[in-house]
Amino acid sequence: MKKLIDTWEAGFVSMIFLLSLFFLSVLSLGAAIYISSTITIEGREKTNTSIRVEMDTFLEDIMETLLSDPSPGVNSFDDPVWAWNGKNIRGYTVSLAPISDRINPNLVRKNIFDKTRLSLLFRPEKNADELQQFREDFGLFLGYETFQDFFEESLFKKYFSPYGWANINLTDEFAARQLGTSLTNDPIKGEALREKIRILLMDQRLMDRENLSAFLGVSLRELYPFINAEPLMNINFVEPLILEELLAYPDYHIRHPEQIAGDIVYLRQTEGLSAENMCSILGIDKSNPLFYYFGSITWFWEIAIATNTGDQKSHSLNAVVCRLPPGAYPVDSKPEYKIIERRFK
Structure with a gap:
C-alpha cells in the first residue's frame, strides 16, 4: 500500500x-x-x-x-x-x-431549532431564521469565526461542526442550492437540486441509498458523494442534548424521548450500537427522518x-x-x- x-x-x-x-x-x-x-x-x-x-x-x-x-x-x-x-x-x-x-450550521434546517430546545444554543439575539438568511446572503463557511455572532464559542465547538456530508433528506433546500451550484459550477443545476428537495418536502417523501442514483439523475456524478442519503451522525458519539432534542421533535413521534435518549447513552458506554440496534430501540425504519439523522458511522x-x-x-x-x-x-x-x-x- x-x-x-x-x-x-x-x-x-x-x-x-x-x-x-x-x-x-x-x-x-x-x-x-x-x-x-x-x-x-x-x-x-x-x-x-x-x-x-x-x-x-x-x-x-x-x-x-x-x-x-x-x-x-x-x-x-x-x-x-x-x-x-x-x-x-x-x-x-x-x-x-x-x-x-454534530449539527452542521451550513446545512441544518431551521425547523429543528424552531420545534426543539436546540434553539437555546443561539445567542439571545439570534435565531434560526437569521442563520438561514445569513447563509443565503453570504454562503457556506468552514470556521467558527463566521458563526460567532450566532453561537458562543464553547457551545459551537461542542454541538456544531461544518464537517460533514449533506443528506438529501435533511439539508436545507436553499443551502443545497448553494452547495449544488458550487459543486457543478452551474446555478441552473443548483436550482434543480433545490427543487428536488422541495418536492420531497411537499410530498413528505424520504430518499434512501438504493434510489438516490435515479433521483439525482444526470447530476449524480457531480453531486455524489457530497450529497448522499447516509445518516449524518453516529449514535455512539452524538452529544446527549442533540440526541434527546431530535428524538423529541414532535413530527418524529417518539414516545418518552428523554428516557430513550438516556437508555441509548447508557447502552453505548458498554457496547457499540449499530444502526439496526438504533432502529430497534426507537421502533423506526427508513420511513422516519431519524433513520437519516442517526447511524453508526x-x-x-x-x-x-x-x-x-x-x-x-x-x-x-x-x-x-x-x-x-x-x-x-x-x-x-x-x-x-x-x-x-x-x-x-
Missing part, C-alpha cells in the same frame, strides 16, 4: 476536491484564505523537517488502524483506533475526535499530533480525515478514507 502521506503530497486529494468538499469554491474569500493555511509550509529547518516526518509516520499508522477496524459498519469507543487517543509516544501526544457527529475525524518535550517551540500536526460513503457497496465493506486537511505548525 502506498504511503498515505506520499499520496497527499502527490495531490491524490486535489485542491478541487477540498474546495468542493467544504462547500467553499467561489462562495467566500475568507474560505480561500482558510484553505491556503492548510498548504504545507516548505523550507523549514532540518529539525522541523525531522519532526514533521515523524508526525507523518504516526498519522499513517493511525490511518492504518482506522482501515483495520474489524467492525467497519459500527464506529464506537471500543474501536482499535481509540487506543491512540491520549497516547504519549517518543515525545509526542496524540488525540483524535469525531467531528461530524463517523464520517469525519480530526487527528492531532503534538510535541510534548517541553521545548520552547512546540510543533503540531492537525489532520482531518473523511470516510467516503459506500455508494453501491455494503456499508460494512472495507472503508475508504482520505486526508482532506493537513496543517503543520
